[in-house]
Amino acid sequence: MEPFVFFGGKGGVGKTTVSSSYAVKCAQAGHETLIVSTDPAHSVSDVFDQPFGDDARPVEGTEHLWAMQIDPDEEVTRHLDEIRQNLSEQVSAAMVGEINRQLEMAHGTPGAYEAALFDRFVDVMRSADRYDRVVFDTSPTGGTLRLLGLPDLLEQWVDRLMQKREVSIDLFEKAAVGNNDPRRVMEGDPVLARLQERKEFFEFAGRTLREDAAFFLVLNPDELSVNETERAIAELDDAELSVRGLVANKLTPEPDPDENGRGARYLRDRIATETERLDRVREEFAPPLVATIETRVSEIKGDLLTDVAAELDIETTVDPPTVTSN
Ligand SMILES: Nc1ncnc2c1ncn2[C@@H]1O[C@H](COP(=O)(O)OP(=O)(O)O)[C@@H](O)[C@H]1O
Ligand SMILES: [Mg+2]
Numbered sequence: 001m002e003p004f005v006f007f008g009g010k011g012g013v014g015k016t017t018v019s020s021s022y023a024v025k026c027a028q029a030g031h032e033t034l035i036v037s038t039d040p041a042h043s044v045s046d047v048f049d050q051p052f053g054d055d056a057r058p059v060e061g062t063e064h065l066w067a068m069q070i071d072p073d074e075e076v077t078r079h080l081d082e083i084r085q086n087l088s089e090q091v092s093a094a095m096v097g098e099i100n101r102q103l104e105m106a107h108g109t110p111g112a113y114e115a116a117l118f119d120r121f122v123d124v125m126r127s128a129d130r131y132d133r134v135v136f137d138t139s140p141t142g143g144t145l146r147l148l149g150l151p152d153l154l155e156q157w158v159d160r161l162m163q164k165r166e167v168s169i170d171l172f173e174k175a176a177v178g179n180n181d182p183r184r185v186m187e188g189d190p191v192l193a194r195l196q197e198r199k200e201f202f203e204f205a206g207r208t209l210r211e212d213a214a215f216f217l218v219l220n221p222d223e224l225s226v227n228e229t230e231r232a233i234a235e236l237d238d239a240e241l242s243v244r245g246l247v248a249n250k251l252t253p254e255p256d257p258d259e260n261g262r263g264a265r266y267l268r269d270r271i272a273t274e275t276e277r278l279d280r281v282r283e284e285f286a287p288p289l290v291a292t293i294e295t296r297v298s299e300i301k302g303d304l305l306t307d308v309a310a311e312l313d314i315e316t317t318v319d320p321p322t323v324t325s326n
Contacts, residue, residue, distance in 0.1 A: 008139030245290035
């Protein structure tokens with residue numbers, strides 16, 4: 001299977017739990033595996049009972065496994081600082097104050113958050129040579145997926161800017177015959193260079209996600225989660241990314257057959273409802289259901305991760321990446 005594996009789904013369904021279990025499964029199969037987590041609330045640090053940070057660290061007690069925890073807030077700040085730096089090198093001092101005001105406003109928007117995380121994911125994919133497999137415990141959603149259409153847009157933009165600049169440089173050259181400087185100005189134009197760089201970045205992202213990544217969605221057996229999953233499948237489909245499989249988590253466990261008290265009756269009723277929901281998933285959704293995981297009595301960590309890993313019908317074999325960055 002592809003080297004990059006994403007687990008998506010809404011908050012609380014079990015992305016971190018399932019992706020950690022899958023990462024353990026890959027590591028136990030002997031693949032150098034990195035799990036990348038972005039959720040500060042319940043993250044790989046809780047699952048593995050070990051602090052993780054912005055760079056990959058080995059997971060204690062599990063050979064071949066590494067983990068990294070990206071703080072989205074820090075990522076947004078860093079991302080905006082980078083934009084600020086880039087722009088202030090290119091515009092007049094008078095503009096810098098205005099740009100800073102605009103960036104401060106952009107900081108709070110959900111788009112900034114998603115864009116910054118997306119940039120970071122792509123960076124991780126670009127520099128993942130030392131791992132056989134990278135598991136992401138969040139998958140790109142609507143906003144970020146739309147960024148994948150950006151290369152075409154940027155291409156046209158860069159082309160038009162080039163033409164405009166060529167015309168003005170041509171006029172400039174006619175006025176100053178024999179001077180070759182203007183041509184050099186165009187070739188070294190920092191704005192065009194930056195646009196070109198962004199275009200290549202998104203091109204790499206799009207190709208890597210389409211050719212070297214597999215997407216799984218985690219869901220719970222309730223109506224809300226099933227509907228949300230249907231939307232996510234369509235969204236990914238629109239971006240030409242197909243969902244490889246669905247993981248149903250937090251299923252109600254069955255009581256023993258001879259139990260008939262109130263608790264047992266409640267469990268059976270719940271199971272009947274959940275079965276209906278999952279039947280709909282099996283019949284109407286294109287991606288196959290690759291695991292059904294019961295709710296455990298406690299949080300899933302330690303040996304429980306290996307138990308859950310065994311329930312995932314997702315292969316661990318790794319095909320090397322087909323896309324290279326440059
Ligand atoms: N099958 C399960 N049984 C028991 N607890 C679970 C199970 N799956 C997830 N949990 C717990 O539910 C909470 C949310 O799970 P998590 O994996 O953090 O979801 P997400 O990453 O999608 O927000 C965590 O406390 C986790 O330990
Ligand atoms: Mg999580």
